[in-house]
Amino acid sequence: MDIFKVVGLGLAAATLAVFVKGWKPEIAIGISLAASAIIFIAVMPYLKSVIAMIQNLSEQVGIEGRYIRIVLKVSGIAYIAQFGAELCRDAGETSVASKIEFAGKLMIMALSMPLVYKLLEIVNDIIHFG
Secondary structure (H helix, E strand, O other): OOHHHHHHHHHHHHHHHHHHHOOOHHHHHHHHHHHHHHHHHHHHHHHHHHHHHHHHHHHHHOOOHHHHHHHHHHHHHHHHHHHHHHHHHHOOOHHHHHHHHHHHHHHHHHHHHHHHHHHHHHHHHHHHHO
16 A cells, blocks of 8 residues: 555545544544554555565674664554554543553663663773773
8 A cells, every 4th residue: 555545545534533523423533543553554564674674784784683673672662652642642532642652661761771781881891991
């Protein structure tokens, strides 16, 4: 599905949701959720190709696979948390949206700790080497 189809689907769903919102708000939220799920599924092949390219590049450069996995997981958490938070905001639940963002940031921090540790280890080696 190319970008024109994705944008077309998004605009159609948004227009339909706006029309339905005054009549049945719960259906409008369902329309938004369904369109979001369809768009997310439609872009999955692109995500798979990006991940494959990153893994190939990391092998060529010689970066350990576990660090690349951390970066990919952190990126995934960031996108999914933002996606979920925006859906909650669309539904009028700003409080839940901010909690999703907080949880995403906390998970990113926890996952990033091995990278931070490795970076500090490298800095320590450089300081003690010179």
